[in-house]
Amino acid sequence: MEALGKQILIELYGCDAEQLKKVEEVEAAMLAFARESRATIISSHFHQFNPVGVSGVILIKESHFTIHTWPEYQYAAVDVFTCGDEMDLERGLVLFKEILQPATVELKEVARGKMVFSK
Amino acid sequence: MEALGKQILIELYGCDAEQLKKVEEVEAAMLAFARESRATIISSHFHQFNPVGVSGVILIKESHFTIHTWPEYQYAAVDVFTCGDEMDLERGLVLFKEILQPATVELKEVARGKMVFSK
Numbered sequence: 001m002e003a004l005g006k007q008i009l010i011e012l013y014g015c016d017a018e019q020l021k022k023v024e025e026v027e028a029a030m031l032a033f034a035r036e037s038r039a040t041i042i043s044s045h046f047h048q049f050n051p052v053g054v055s056g057v058i059l060i061k062e063s064h065f066t067i068h069t070w071p072e073y074q075y076a077a078v079d080v081f082t083c084g085d086e087m088d089l090e091r092g093l094v095l096f097k098e099i100l101q102p103a104t105v106e107l108k109e110v111a112r113g114k115m116v117f118s119k
Numbered sequence: 120m121e122a123l124g125k126q127i128l129i130e131l132y133g134c135d136a137e138q139l140k141k142v143e144e145v146e147a148a149m150l151a152f153a154r155e156s157r158a159t160i161i162s163s164h165f166h167q168f169n170p171v172g173v174s175g176v177i178l179i180k181e182s183h184f185t186i187h188t189w190p191e192y193q194y195a196a197v198d199v200f201t202c203g204d205e206m207d208l209e210r211g212l213v214l215f216k217e218i219l220q221p222a223t224v225e226l227k228e229v230a231r232g233k234m235v236f237s238k
Contacts, residue, residue, distance in 0.1 A: 004189055005196055007128070009229060045164050047178055057176045057183065059166055064174065068182050068200065070123055070232060077124055077231045079198070081187065110128060110227070112196045113189060 004113030005063060008089065010078040014103025020069035020076055023048040027056055029099045030078075034058050034065050037080075037092025062087055076100070081112070123232030124182060127208065129197040133222025139188035139195055142167040146175055148218045149197075153177050153184050156199075156211025181206055195219070200231070 019025050027046040034041055039060040046056035052072065058065040063081035070076070078096075080089060097105060138144050146165040153160055158179040165175035171191065177184040182200035189195070197215075199208060216224065 004192065004194065005187065007196075007198075009126070009231070011232065042166050042174070043164060045162060045176070045178060047161050049180075055161070055178055055182060057164070057178060057185070059164060059174055059176060061168075063187050064176065064185055066176070066183055066185065066200070068124065068202075073123065073232065073234055075123065075232050075234070077126075077200070079126075079200075081185070081196070081198070083187075108229070110229075112128070113130065113192065113194050115192055115194070 002115060003111035004115060005081060005083040005111075007110045007112050008080045009108040009110065010080065011106040012076040012078060012100060012102040013074065013106075015074050015076055015100050017071040017074050019100065020054065020071040020074070021052050023054045023056070026054040026067060026069060029096060030056060030058055030065055030067055032099060033092045033096035034060060036095040037087050037089045039065070039082075039087055121234060122230035123234060124200060124202040124230075126229045126231050127199045128227040128229065129199065130225040131195040131197060131219060131221040132193065132225075134193050134195055134219050136190040136193050138219065139173065139190040139193070140171050142173045142175070145173040145186060145188060148215060149175060149177055149184055149186055151218060152211045152215035153179060155214040156206050156208050158184070158201075158206055195221075
């Protein structure tokens with residue numbers, strides 16, 4: 001039993017509220033995360049909410065990065081969905097945490113597409 | 120302890136491979152899912168892979184819908200991330216399953232942004 005994809009759900013608590021409000025900063029942080037993880041970027045789409053908050057997605061050859069920010073709670077929810085073995089997510093995460101400096105990070109990994117592959 | 124968001128990870132097994140290959144059909148199914156769930160759509164972005172497979176995201180006011188398809192395994196991985204109480208995801212899921220007709224569906228719900236809210 002193997003899985004086609006791997007998804008990491010990342011909870012970022014205690015971020016800087018001002019940073020989470022700015023779509024340019026949030027997109028730059030996510031693009032840095034994706035590039036440093038050696039993802040192959042297809043397209044990037046970010047949206048600024050009124051009054052505050054940012055949602056965004058980066059489609060990558062290996063699947064996706066998404067983020068939703070709640071500046072009023074200094075919280076951001078990030079997802080990274082990948083397939084294949086060519087990315088280096090740990091490397092990307094080091095840089096991403098340096099940029100956003102959350103007080104607490106929680107990670108949950110979920111296997112996607114569990115299959116019985118014939119050898 | 121409450122949560123800011125709710126994420127549903129949806130595993131669709133035994134879908135029609137031809138349907139999962141076509142970006143137009145996959146996007147139409149996802150838009151129907153989002154609309155029937157009463158989501159407020161911000162933007163929709165879908166990508167056709169060569170040789171096969173589709174990745175796509177719909178950004179919504181309430182967060183996002185994403186999909187990645189593996190036609191060669193008749194499998195699709197769908198995520199719905201929502202916040203607030205105004206959507207009706209069960210209603211949307213009924214229509215979505217009618218369109219894609221998976222043999223098996225597995226759902227996993229994950230709370231995102233667990234906070235202690237003051238009353």
